[in-house]
Structure formats: structure tokens, C-alpha cells
Amino acid sequence: MSPRRSDSRDRMISSAxxxxxxxxxxxxxxxxxxxxSGAPRGSVYHHFPDGRTQLIDEAxxxxxxxxxxxxxxxxxxxxxxxxxxxxxxxxxxxxxGSDFRSGxxxxxxxxxxxxxxxxxxxxxxxxxxxxxxxxxxLLVAGGLPQPRGRRLASFIIGAIEGAVVLCRAERSxxxxxxxxxxxxxxxxxxxxxxxxxGTGAGEAPRP
Numbered sequence: 001m002s003p004r005r006s007d008s009r010d011r012m013i014s015s016a017x018x019x020x021x022x023x024x025x026x027x028x029x030x031x032x033x034x035x036x037s038g039a040p041r042g043s044v045y046h047h048f049p050d051g052r053t054q055l056i057d058e059a060x061x062x063x064x065x066x067x068x069x070x071x072x073x074x075x076x077x078x079x080x081x082x083x084x085x086x087x088x089x090x091x092x093x094x095x096x097g098s099d100f101r102s103g104x105x106x107x108x109x110x111x112x113x114x115x116x117x118x119x120x121x122x123x124x125x126x127x128x129x130x131x132x133x134x135x136x137x138l139l140v141a142g143g144l145p146q147p148r149g150r151r152l153a154s155f156i157i158g159a160i161e162g163a164v165v166l167c168r169a170e171r172s173x174x175x176x177x178x179x180x181x182x183x184x185x186x187x188x189x190x191x192x193x194x195x196x197x198g199t200g201a202g203e204a205p206r207p
Contacts, residue, residue: 008037008039008040008043008047009039009043009047009048011037011038011039012033012034012037012039012043012044012047012048012055013055013058013059013062014037014059014062015033015036015037015039016028016033016055016056016058016059017059017060017062017063017066017105018036018102018105019032019033019036020056020059020060020063020105020108020109021063021102021103021104021105021108022098022101022102022103024108024111024112025056025108025109025111025112025116025117025120026112028052028056028059028108029052030044030051030052030055033055052116053116053119056109056116056120057119057120057123059105059109060105060106060109060120060123060124060127061123061126061127063104063105063106063127064106064126064127064130064131067127067131068130068131068134070087070090071083071087071131071134071135071138072134074086074087075134075138078141079142080138080139080141080142080187080191081142081184081187081188081191083138084135084138084156084183084184084187085180085184087160088160088176088179088180088183089180091160091163091164091176092173092176092177092180095164095167095168095173095176096173100167100168100171101168103164103165103168104161104164106124106127106128107124107161107164107165109121109123109124110124110125110128128157131153131157132150132153132154132157133153134153135149135152135153135156135157136149136150136152136153137149138153139152139153139187139191142191142194143191143194144190144191144194145194148190152186152187152190155183156183159179159182159183160176160179162175162179163175163176163178163179163180164176
């Protein structure tokens with residue numbers, strides 16, 4: 001049985017996200033997405049009337065949704081430090097599992113230099129804002145005041161994304177591990193100052 005059209009659409013979006021992560025926006029062409037996904041060529045403009053621009057936009061949103069769901073899953077335990085440690089561990093696994101080929105598709109869209117760059121940058125900014133809100137809410141729930149929780153959330157995202165770039169350039173997990181350790185210690189102390197001793201906040205092991 002041949003796949004449904006909706007299956008083709010989903011495969012193309014997933015493939016576009018994977019290609020963004022590995023090759024950047026400039027190299028994520030319709031032809032490469034079709035080859036990677038195995039979707040029929042006739043499905044492109046049926047599912048994506050605006051062509052490559054729309055496909056990459058939706059791939060960015062898809063990547064954002066995937067990570068937001070993982071943040072939410074890690075947060076269910078109620079320990080902000082453990083949740084953020086888990087987010088670092090996720091990136092550690094992605095980098096090592098891809099032999100440092102796979103980075104962040106959202107960053108790839110944000111830094112795109114072609115004519116669609118501003119549109120994709122706006123899409124990426126919306127994703128980063130969602131992640132910042134998720135981490136900020138988690139830290140506030142852990143006892144931090146909202147302004148500091150949001151600042152730290154933004155700092156954490158920047159540290160992770162910067163470390164991922166360094167890891168790919170150096171072909172080493174050391175930058176990510178260093179960032180994870182420093183942020184772990186920072187959060188343990190920040191949350192302990194707010195919650196006091198004996199609460200258990202921030203006692204998750206480092207990745």
C-alpha cells in the first residue's frame with residue numbers, strides 16, 4: 001500500500017528538519033528533501049503551495065515542537081535542574097550519535113543568508129521564545145522570581161546552542177559538558193538560595 005499524502009507531507013517536514021540540522025538552510029533544497037524523504041515529487045506543491053520557503057518554515061516549527069515536547073517531558077518530574085540536565089544530555093546524544101554532523105535546525109534557519117533569511121529568522125525566534133518560556137516557567141515553579149527565571153532561561157538556551165556549534169567545530173563533547181556542568185552548579189545555587197536547605201531542589205546528578 002502506498003503512503004497517504006499526509007504521510008508524505010510529514011516525511012518531507014521531518015527530512016527538511018534533518019537536512020537543516022546537518023547541512024544548513026542553503027543546502028536544504030526541494031530535490032534533497034525529496035531524495036531524503038522518498039516522497040513523490042508531485043506532492044511538493046500540493047502540501048507546500050509556497051514551495052521551499054513554506055517547507056523550511058514548517059520544518060523549523062516541527063523541530064521546535066519536538067524539543068518543546070521533550071522539555072515538557074523532562075519537566076514532569078518537578079526538578080528544574082534535572083530537567084535542564086536532561087536537555088543537555090539530549091544534545092549530547094544527538095551530537096555523538098550523528099558523529100557531530102547534526103546541529104540545531106532552528107539555528108540553521110535563524111542564520112540563513114539567502115533571500116528568505118528574515119522570514120526564517122522570525123520563525124526561529126518564535127521557537128526560541130517558546131523554549132525560553134518553557135524553561136522560564138520551570139525555573140519560576142522551582143522558586144526563582146520571574147525576571148531571573150526568564151533571564152536564566154535565555155542564558156541556558158544561548159549556552160546550549162553555542163556549545164553545540166563549538167562541539168561540531170571541534171568534534172568534541174567537551175564544550176557541551178563544560179556548559180552543562182557550569183549551568184548545573186549555577187542552578188543548584190540559585191534554587192537553593194530561594195528554597196532553602198532540605199527541599200531537594202537541584203540535587204539531580206550532572207549529565
